[in-house]
Ligand SMILES: Cc1cc2nc3c(=O)[nH]c(=O)nc-3n(C[C@H](O)[C@H](O)[C@H](O)COP(=O)(O)OP(=O)(O)OC[C@H]3O[C@@H](n4cnc5c(N)ncnc54)[C@H](O)[C@@H]3O)c2cc1C
Ligand SMILES: Cc1cc2nc3c(=O)[nH]c(=O)nc-3n(C[C@H](O)[C@H](O)[C@H](O)COP(=O)(O)O)c2cc1C
């Protein structure tokens with residue numbers, strides 16, 4: 001319990017609940033899924049609702065262009081193997097995408113049903129149904145290595161969705177591929193970052209295992225540290241860069257190293273790898289993106305008595321998806337707008353409160369972003385037991401530093417969009433390190449596009 | 464309030480909704496519950512020498528989340544003794560004197576046997592008789608049912624035997640399993656029938672279990688063809704009713720049967736000349752209670768249209784069915800797509816290209832495949848507020864997905880309008896050709 005009491009008067013003066021105990025959380029139910037699986041009958045009914053649009057908008061909206069009506073009709077005809085293969089041929093991470101995609105701004109958001117005031121087809125859940133059935137008994141073409149038919153070898157730096165998609169595509173085309181990731185388990189943020197009520201680590205690893213069984217090799221190493229980029233370049237004809245983004249940005253205010261301050265990514269990684277991890281008392285989350293929301297929801301589900309999310313702009317400017325925001329309200333997260341942290345105040349080495357200043361929004365600039373200015377004399381303290389900064393990931397470029405002829409701009413690798421080729425033709429890149437941090441499905445699309453371009457380039461040079 | 468009271472070939476009842484001969488009219492208890500629910504009449508489950516049925520007996524065709532779009536059965540006539548059936552008819556009539564009870568009959572093709580059962584049914588109190596010359600399975604192998612109904616001479620002969628003995632109206636139930644149903648309808652008329660019931664079930668195999676490779680229904684590893692009924696058969700039944708209703712040689716009342724599930728289908732049968740309608744599958748699917756909306760819906764429709772009683776609209780659609788050669792070749796309509804209602808599913812687009820006349824287009828694409836290729840080649844990303852100025856989907860149909868019709872090329876076939884899921888998004892509009900009416904017959908005579 002913290003020792004400093006709620007002293008004043010922010011934009012959301014809210015009396016502190018006396019003695020905030022942790023709620024009792026049953027570990028089995030703490031990460032109950034938000035979108036439970038459909039059973040076969042429900043899936044068939046939902047599949048039959050699909051109109052089977054031509055040149056379907058859902059397919060266009062999906063970054064990997066899964067032929068959505070086709071896989072759905074195959075569920076309706078009980079051709080589940082055909083359905084799964086339709087998905088996998090476009091998106092090798094169809095299983096995780098079905099669970100983690102923000103479908104209401106992607107395929108389901110584009111569903112024509114919406115325009116007729118009907119519920120969109122539940123594409124994500126149908127995709128999950130087809131994928132779950134597939135993984136119960138994978139097709140042999142997707143569980144045994146295909147023959148290596150080319151001499152060139154390809155290396156993928158980073159083992160997240162972008163690299164996995166690139167590696168699977170090239171391996172299936174007969175190239176030897178090695179994925180190099182610094183972590184003990186591959187999968188990138190799919191394994192370590194995405195909220196557990198969407199995707200459990202073991203589901204991410206099921207996909208990694210499938211890609212491994214295709215013949216992709218995995219190696220644990222930190223490129224640029226345990227092995228150099230030069231040696232990678234020597235070993236492989238072409239290199240795909242899928243390093244993602246870096247660690248969480250620091251707030252840059254006093255008190256950040258106090259005990260009880262844990263950034264969102266570390267918190268999520270911690271609970272995903274430790275089944276008995278618990279959170280107690282009153283938690284402050286700082287940030288307004290999806291990661292902040294994920295961390296806030298997680299803190300609730302892990303037992304926090306109260307979770308308060310502070311954002312320096314307002315609900316309207318919040319970068320989190322509407323659906324994520326809505327869900328966190330259901331989870332019981334409370335929101336405080338126009339609040340910028342100034343200092344984390346400690347007591348006996350532990351975080352005990354955050355000092356905020358109220359902000360005011362200026363006129364929007366040419367990008368539509370409003371500048372914010374602190375309101376003089378509006379500072380207040382908010383007592384808490386834990387602080388979770390969640391203001392975005394660092395951009396990761398120390399590895400490249402413009403040395404190998406790979407252009408990096410604003411901390412992102414510059415590529416030719418349709419091919420993923422960098423300014424060094426032996427390097428391709430995709431995923432968060434290129435797009436600045438979008439979604440898993442975007443990383444998969446980038447990885448696959450790059451793989452196709454890499455295969456074309458290799459064929460041209462060898463043929 | 465519309466008057467639904469009915470006099471059908473001399474059989475009186477409170478309304479024209481009858482239960483067809485089948486499982487819903489198997490026993491006296493059932494028929495009385497049906498009358499309580501509102502049915503105007505019941506044709507008793509066919510009476511004859513009791514048979515033995517198989518298990519299972521039914522199979523169905525489901526379609527697009529709907530059960531029993533079509534039902535198939537290999538059930539025979541009543542498995543209860545003639546005595547029990549007739550005693551129960553008597554009880555029902557005693558308690559429900561105003562409702563119509565029709566005894567459906569099927570016996571060996573012998574004069575005495577037929578005349579005997581006719582007398583017994585009438586003595587029991589039946590208001591009328593229905594001769595089951597329609598049952599397409601099982602009984603026909605024993606020379607009864609469709610075996611009679613498929614041969615005009617047999618139909619005429621047995622009808623004559625029955626008429627020699629009968630004091631109540633005699634209806635002949637026709638089988639659709641014949642090339643031209645009019646030949647049997649005329650034969651029944653020649654034999655003296657007072658009315659016709661059409662149609663009985665259609666020969667069918669509903670489907671095959673792809674695991675056991677045995678068609679359904681599965682009777683210990685084997686199956687047999689059955690009789691098809693339910694919503695799927697309505698168009699066939701309507702056509703057959705229209706054929707006999709407009710045949711000048713027939714000219715006797717018709718009780719319409721086949722796929723009726725509500726008042727709308729019933730109204731269609733009346734408009735093609737039927738005096739009553741009979742229902743089996745829908746009552747098996749949902750129970751007797753469905754008659755409530757049949758009565759209610761039909762009454763409201765009649766009030767709205769100003770039809771005081773059934774006679775005032777019976778047969779009104781018959782003159783509107785003609786031979787193809789009399790249709791106007793100069794009548795021209797074209798499809799029009801209303802952009803403000805279009806949801807952009809583009810089903811009309813591909814239907815016209817693949818199934819019609821290639822006259823619906825999407826701006827910028829020479830062929831549908833080009834549109835698909837452009838989609839596949841496009842780069843789509845998840846809209847992220849902090850990275851993008853453009854928002855995600857907004858519920859508005861993108862203009863580039865709204866197709867348009869080349870009206871000069873449109874042949875007015877209706878296909879796009881049929882596939883469009885949005886009411887009013889495509890309309891078929893009349894185009895003035897400036898040419899006078901000309902049928903094919905007239906054109907052929909002219910040229
Ligand atoms: C908290 C959080 C929640 C999210 N939730 C969702 C969600 O619900 N739905 C969704 O679609 N997306 C979500 N995302 C985004 C999604 O996880 C990413 O867009 C996606 O994982 C990007 O894939 P990637 O392959 O580009 O990078 P990553 O997944 O980040 O993978 C990069 C990998 O490369 C490794 N690596 C980095 N540098 C090196 C090096 N030098 N040598 C070797 N290995 C290296 C990293 O350790 C990591 O394993 C979330 C992100 C976060 C942070
Ligand atoms: C299970 C079953 C049993 C039937 N038994 C008889 C019968 O004994 N006698 C008869 O004339 N018709 C029988 N029929 C046919 C029905 O009376 C009716 O003609 C046919 O089902 C079409 O109407 P519907 O589409 O409303 O079901 C039977 C139909 C079914 C489904």
Ligand code: SF4
Pocket residue numbers: 061062063064065066068091094097098101103106107108123124127441
């Ligand atoms: S991958 Fe994601 S966006 Fe694409 S169809 Fe599946 S659920 Fe929708």
